[in-house]
Amino acid sequence: MVFSAEQLVWGLLFTAGLIAVVEEWRISLFALLIQYVLVGFLLSGSLSPSLALAKIAMGGMIFFILYPTTWRGRGKPPVRIASQERTLATTFPLRLVGSVLIVLVAYGLLHQYPWEGVAPHLALASNFLMAMGLWTVILGRGPFRMGLGLLTFQTGFELLFTTWERSLLVAGLLGLVNILLALTIPYLKAVELARRRVER
């Protein structure tokens, strides 16, 4: 392998952290793409190379599904909804501090309740991704950011589950779930943009 398992885990933690903390859409989207690549590398040690490659390809597909819509929404001011004005909860320092806390909680839970039959690095990566994914969803103020959080969570979950269930059919259906999820995000984002135009 090009990278060691530990490096891959740190890489995944970094990408998940970027998605949660940074609001710039380009960074978040590229972080998501890298995330899928790193997951593919991580799984290549325990799964067949073709399946790992399929994961990476799926990640690429999702990237190209999300990119056009977010590109179309570039340059427009962020959605200012009266009920969701910038509050303390959505500021950068709190996102950063919260992410660190979430990572610590995830680590602590794994330490207390380890996953049986799962390699430690996989378990760690999975916990981090699931926790950070949920945290991103909670912080998210629109379909794009919430969608990224969901995809991160789903990635973490699949990382864990594929160590137990290696059926091709199940893997295919899980991939389909990801693709469909990725398709809803630009649809909802497009609706959000359309509503914003109407409001102006």
Added chain:
Amino acid sequence: MTPLWIIVVPWVMAPWVYLFRRHSTIATFLSAGTALSVAIICFLLPPDQTVSVLGRGLLFDPWRRWLLLLLFAGAVLLFLYSWHLSQGWSFFPFLLVTLGLLAGSAMVDNFLLAVLLLELAGIILAFLIQGGPRADPRVAMGYLVPLIVAGSCLIFSTHLFDLVALYPEDPLSVRLAVTALTLGFGILLAVVPFHLFLPAVTQEAPPMVATFLLGFYQVVALSLMVGLLDRQPWLKSEAFNVLLVAGFITALGGGLFAFLERAPGRLLAYGTISNLGLVLIGLGSASGVGVAGAIAHLINRSLAIVLVAMSWGVISERYGGERSAMPWGVARALPWATFGYILGGLTLAGFPLTGFATRWPIYLALLPYNPLCTFGLILGGLGIAWGYLRSLTPILGRGERPPGGREPLLVAVMIVTLVGTSFLLGIYPDYLLEPLRNMVEGFSFVAG
């Protein structure tokens, strides 16, 4: 003709319907015709068949037959309603795809695959919930997040089943599995306190989409749970207590929230949540009377949901889009829709001639064990009734006539038919209860 047709036919027709999605008449008749054909196939196919697809079995037994019949017959009504009252351009083709997925989920004999198919169907529903630029996209996201989390919990539980099979004496595995299942089904079925996403969805989504989610999608999810109880005997010891407690909290909580509510969409959500609690209690009683009553109540609940949603859909459409409160003077302008709305709401509350008949067996099943909880369930119904009866003030008041005119004739006929069916079920419940009692005797978790 095999059960595979039930899954394949809707998928085959979906692209054709998509082509004509902007021509409502063609789309309606294609979709309704497809759903009707599949319903007829379900009726004509002999039960107790198994088909193998990709190494997995598709079961078609009496239980699944009636479930799929309900699903597709209900879909016919939804399609016909949408002919004159649009539910979004994506409604017809996407709903057909969803129906195929749900049929697959109901029939596949592997729980993991069933959950995945259910999750896929749920994601497609998110497109329908959005239904165009009118609704707030945060609502659809708010629906997707719990769906994915619930799906993950249920998928995770399948791994725990393997652990339980390997270490049956280990109570931790059983407890973990029950916890995962509770979380998964709790979120999917919007059991209190996991119901947070549902009222906003019911308020913002097109009425028929909300109907499909509450009255049919949840029914299929519940059928997965029933199938699990039937096939996994180790679940019985813990699951029934969970069902009873969760059911009681849901029934009472839903009734309380309904009591406080005025917006018709949210009121419908809380009313259905409360009724789902009753169904869970019936299942948790594990008696023939209770389980049969629960399934009968599920059917009655779906009927009431369709009635309320159709009626409210007409009212909100005629008065200009989604409204957060009942307009004034509706009774004079739209008498049939008003009557359907009130009667459907009272059915959800357990009105004597309609909703009470299927609640009665559940009360009877619970009463010997816990009379106090039984009385509590009645109070839950009272909350729903007050919520709906309070809307009588604007309904009977004087207001402007809607610019959209009267109810479409077809919709009025459907409302009247549903009202008649509700009364029939309320006066002659044994027509439904008797065959159900015979069917539930075949479930392994039913005692006596």
Added chain:
Amino acid sequence: MLYVAPLVALLGGALLLLFLSPRYGRLLALLSTAAALLFTGGMVARPGILLRCGPEETGLLLSTEGPGLIFALLVTFVILVSIGVRFSEREEAPVLVSTLLLAAGALLFLLSRNLLTLYLGWGLLDLTILLGLAQGASPRTATRAMIINFTAGLALLFSLLATTYLEGSPTRYNPQLLALLIVLASWVRWGLYPVQMVHIAAQQIPFLSGSALQTVTLATGGYFLTLYEWPQLVGVPRTVLLLLAGLALFYGALSTWRKERLSLYLAQSQIGLLALGLLAGGTRGGQAVLLLTISLVLALSVLRVGMEVLPSTPRQRFVVKIALGIGVASLCGLPLTAGFAARWLIYDSFFRQGQGLIVGLGALSSALTVGPLLGFISRGPDRRMKGRGGWASAAIPWLLAAPLAILGLYPPGAGALVRPETISESFPSLVQLLGVPSSLPIWAAIVLPLLLGYLVFRFEEWLLHRAGRFWERLFFLDLEGLYGATEKVGAKMCSGLRGVIMVVEGGSLGWLLLLAFLVALFLWRG
């Protein structure tokens, strides 16, 4: 088939009215009700079990063996007469449909023989009442009426569950609670103050629906009381209920001086008196309920119908006035009327229980109502100076007034149609009533208020002038202000709680709290 025929006739008529031309609507309604009356009368000749489905206690049970048959005859008869008034004029289809459905709902309720069937009949009755209220009742009154009715129906369901399934089980139910639930249900069914919304609404809707609504409410309330006599209910909080009944008695009596909604206040006063009688523990509860309900329904219907009749000549007006006079006389308790016999039974039971004070209160309330009733007779019908009706129209009120006189002369006639064992004791005849040794106080209690009331009527103008402001403030007794204030406070509280719920549900807060709760639960259980 005879047994379901009345219901079929009424429901079928209501259905046909939706499609028929308005020209023939009243005729069809008349024929449907006449058919229902005939079939109901046929049940008298062939009493029996109408329908049984399941065990007697816990299944559906309709039968014609109880006092419900009398009330069923009464309801169909009064509605038939009401439809026949102004026969030549068209009536709106919704009004006719709601009237027929009210009658059907009442019949199902009145023929019920156990709690479960009664509960189902209650539901149908509520639904038909809703249709009646939709004919023009004030929305707020209609909403309150339906909420109260539905809640009281659940009280019935509570008692059904409590009695039927907990008997003999280790779990003991509280008989006091059960009695209270039955009293609540019957209080609401009757529409007694302070839950008189249905009676208020009956004054707001068109004559036909209003007359049917009031008749049905009184008849079904009376029937409920014959099934569950209050004296037999153990542990009812009598003091509180006595106060409420007394309040109803005087609320009704005083409010008759407002000269509007006369039948509402008269009904409240009279059933308040009956409620007092029942709560005082009278031994002839069933008879009193039966006789007073019948006389009240007939007398009030005479007044309402009399106001609708349009006599075209002075002689016809005179004939109508005499019929109205019989109705008024019965309401006052004049001897040889049904009202007199009913009061006799009530006052007799009061004296037997040593409740002379309550007799005094009842007499005082009677004195208060005589004046407005005399005023109604002397002024009311003369307002209609130009009428088109013939002698047939003038004779219609007599259809309702004549039974009042007949029952006054022969009180056992009220119970003659049912088997004696269904009434706790057999009805005393007029001779037996008058031959009671202690009859002098009863005579005084009935006759003296009539004299006093006449005097008050003679000096009505002077009294009203002196007590003008007091009468103006009487509207507080309707409790509109109290109900309105309660609704406003309730609405504010609900609005506040709704806001909290929406904040929790709408954003991430709810899911955060849930997540925190689950993690804590997981850690605690682990």
